[in-house]
Amino acid sequence: MNLDRPVSPDPYTLLPAVPSFTVTSTDVTDGAPLKDDQVAAHGNTSPQLSWSGAPEGTKSYVVTCFDPDAPTPSGFWHWVLVDLPASVTSLDTGAAAGDLPEGAFHVRNDGGETGFMGAAPPEGDQVHRYFFVVHAVGEESLGVDASASPAVVSFNLAFKTLGRAVISGTYQH
Template sequence: MNNNPFSKLPEVAVFQLESNDIVEGHPLPAQHYSEMSTLEGSKDLSPHLKWSGAPDGTKSFVVTAYDPDAPTGSGLWHWAVINIPASVTELPTGAGDEYSSGLPQGSLQLPNDLRLDRFIGAAPPAGHGPHRYYFVVHALDVENISVAPNSTPALLGFTMLSHTLGRAVLMATGEIK
């Protein structure tokens, strides 16, 4: 798997991202799979995320979840949350539900590639092999990234390009045999 989703982006500062739910390079627990998958125990729960060491000048955060290995030609965006205040450094498990119940005031979930305003769990096609799921916290130099509420995560990525000060990445895997 050589398609690094960050290889053509400008280099930025790196900061730390950890989770009580997922471990770097390890398989996602079933609760973080999509209920549309065939995996028993799947719940579409977004994982707990906690970050530290964001660069000076950070005014907000964006959280994204992306599978570059989805058989679409462009990967699959599972989650995008914008305008997280700079004072917030943690999201609880399940924050990305359809009610945004665990998200801080002022933040907004954009529609994922299934056009749902929430986190959608892993759902690699059976037998397709391992997929990588990148959970990323982007530190921005603006309080509001100013994209429309119905914007795609790809448009968000383009808009963030000149505002990204740092990036914290946690990659987990998923596979259905």
């Protein structure tokens, strides 16, 4: 099967503009290949993330990892963590597999599991980009539950995001 296709646009430039703030990681270097820990076949471990400078009025966060380069019209959601309290401004390496702060929960990723699914592009496909995004939300709850799809979470974020912090890594199999 031939997977030749154009490179997808940065999905976050297609959303309503919101202020940006800072996200950093000891595991992800912006624009560089992911470490083996963040690859499904080698570690499948969520990366460390820290953020600062969220807009005033932030009451919670949603943390996502999205691959717009998957060979589907809708990309691929690798991680969707919802209703993280505003007092939380970092996640340790592997936090997606551990206990979450009270009130926070995962919705299923596109692999059908809760938590983080590492990079797993088709062998021989183009370089994939993995956008790790911290969304600052102006409400304590996004208003969805754990049965929501990543698309429903993203739809709600379009109306409730006060700011967005983005860091991305790449991977090619």
